[in-house]
Amino acid sequence: MKPVIQLDKICFSYRVFKNHRTSLKNFVKEIFKGNAKLSTYIAISDISLSVFPGEVIGVIGKNGAGKSTLLKMLARVLPPSSGSLKIEGSVAPLIELGAGFHPEMSGRENVLLYSALLGRDVKEVKARIDTIAEWAGVLDHLDFPIRSFSSGMVARLAFATATDEGSDILLIDEILSVGDAEFQGKSKSRIQSLIQNGTTVIFVSHDLTMVKELCEKVLWIENGTVRMFGPTESVLINYENSQ
Amino acid sequence: MAGILLNTFFSQGILLSADSISRNGGILTKISVPPQVFAISSTISSFINFCIGLIPLAIVVQISGQKIAITFPLVIVIGLFLSALISGLGLLISILFIRFDDTRNIINVILMILMYLTPILYPISILSLKMQTIVNLNPLTSYLDIFRWAFSNNAQPTLGNWIYMILTSILTFALGTHVFKRFWPRMVVML
Numbered sequence: 005m006k007p008v009i010q011l012d013k014i015c016f017s018y019r020v021f022k023n024h025r026t027s028l029k030n031f032v033k034e035i036f037k038g039n040a041k042l043s044t045y046i047a048i049s050d051i052s053l054s055v056f057p058g059e060v061i062g063v064i065g066k067n068g069a070g071k072s073t074l075l076k077m078l079a080r081v082l083p084p085s086s087g088s089l090k091i092e093g094s095v096a097p098l099i100e101l102g103a104g105f106h107p108e109m110s111g112r113e114n115v116l117l118y119s120a121l122l123g124r125d126v127k128e129v130k131a132r133i134d135t136i137a138e139w140a141g142v143l144d145h146l147d148f149p150i151r152s153f154s155s156g157m158v159a160r161l162a163f164a165t166a167t168d169e170g171s172d173i174l175l176i177d178e179i180l181s182v183g184d185a186e187f188q189g190k191s192k193s194r195i196q197s198l199i200q201n202g203t204t205v206i207f208v209s210h211d212l213t214m215v216k217e218l219c220e221k222v223l224w225i226e227n228g229t230v231r232m233f234g235p236t237e238s239v240l241i242n243y244e245n246s247q
Numbered sequence: 248m249a250g251i252l253l254n255t256f257f258s259q260g261i262l263l264s265a266d267s268i269s270r271n272g273g274i275l276t277k278i279s280v281p282p283q284v285f286a287i288s289s290t291i292s293s294f295i296n297f298c299i300g301l302i303p304l305a306i307v308v309q310i311s312g313q314k315i316a317i318t319f320p321l322v323i324v325i326g327l328f329l330s331a332l333i334s335g336l337g338l339l340i341s342i343l344f345i346r347f348d349d350t351r352n353i354i355n356v357i358l359m360i361l362m363y364l365t366p367i368l369y370p371i372s373i374l375s376l377k378m379q380t381i382v383n384l385n386p387l388t389s390y391l392d393i394f395r396w397a398f399s400n401n402a403q404p405t406l407g408n409w410i411y412m413i414l415t416s417i418l419t420f421a422l423g424t425h426v427f428k429r430f431w432p433r434m435v436v437m438l
């Protein structure tokens with residue numbers, strides 16, 4: 005079987021000015037003085053990974069280990085500095101719920117805007133908009149501006165929109181912790197049904213019980229490199245022992 | 248008045264499109280969207296403002312006893328060339344906007360200087376010959392001359408003006424998109 009995601013020795017680094025100046029005036033001054041120095045910051049180095057269709061991969065690690073950076077590269081937001089990254093199929097990034105929502109626009113318009121940003125057929129979404137809102141439980145509020153929504157409602161609507169159309173790959177970053185218990189249960193069962201339909205899921209979380217429940221394999225990242233990759237049980241045992 | 252309309256389009260368009268990318272950084276770091284879309288759509292919104300601004304301009308021209316020339320549909324073409332120039336410059340400047348906080352103030356000053364170097368508030372003939380050359384080097388002078396000619400037959404642009412307008416607009420757009428494409432992978436982490 006061909007992998008849907010193939011990472012081959014990808015690195016991600018970026019350059020920052022040594023003294024963290026953020027003004028153009030100072031930057032020009034430093035150039036004339038000759039001490040505008042750049043330093044390279046490495047966020048991810050040498051990660052290779054193959055994910056096959058239908059697999060559910062959990063990504064764990066400490067804060068700042070590079071989990072989110074890795075996920076953003078998979079979402080094609082950040083381009084890798086070196087190495088190759090191959091992704092086949094459509095990707096639904098659930099990196100932050102409500103990114104792409106405009107506060108002044110109504111819920112209805114925002115669903116369409118968000119779908120358009122995700123590269124979906126707006127006409128098709130338009131026909132299903134009521135189903136999406138009903139699942140999210142915001143049907144009564146759909147014509148009010150999004151700024152009048154509570155943060156939980158925004159998250160529910162965004163989640164419903166993003167998972168509405170079956171994508172081949174779902175990227176989830178720590179988002180299931182938002183919302184009330186009812187929404188958490190509901191979103192978990194939706195993800196489980198997507199998994200049953202053969203969606204590949206990359207799941208970043210600190211919630212180890214959730215990882216244990218959903219994932220077949222776990223990728224443990226530390227300081228931007230792979231510390232361990234393998235079946236959930238064995239990686240989690242090692243992870244827990246290391247802390 | 249024609250000059251003010253054109254200059255507002257230019258400075259507003261540049262500021263909006265340059266700012267659009269850093270303002271929408273929240274979206275760009277979460278969903279994979281071509282960032283150029285934001286800059287170009289900002290330019291289009293300024294272009295629409297410009298088109299609406301043509302209506303009061305036409306009324307003033309009529310009241311002041313001048314005639315709207317038969318060539319007036321050409322102003323849309325000029326607007327489109329100016330849009331290409333604006334998008335190109337906007338994309339170039341947007342890179343600085345992402346990296347440096349104070350770019351906006353500096354760009355404001357530069358836009359002010361450019362405005363005074365365009366014969367908007369004065370006829371070019373009152374300047375010394377040396378200043379005239381400098382003002383003529385400003386691409387906006389060519390845009391303005393052609394605009395005035397097309398709208399109400401108010402100026403005599405030369406063929407050189409036309410060539411200068413077309414070249415600056417296409418080259419700036421090409422340069423802007425090219426440089427932006429090269430720098431974007433490095434800038435995206437700073438959003």
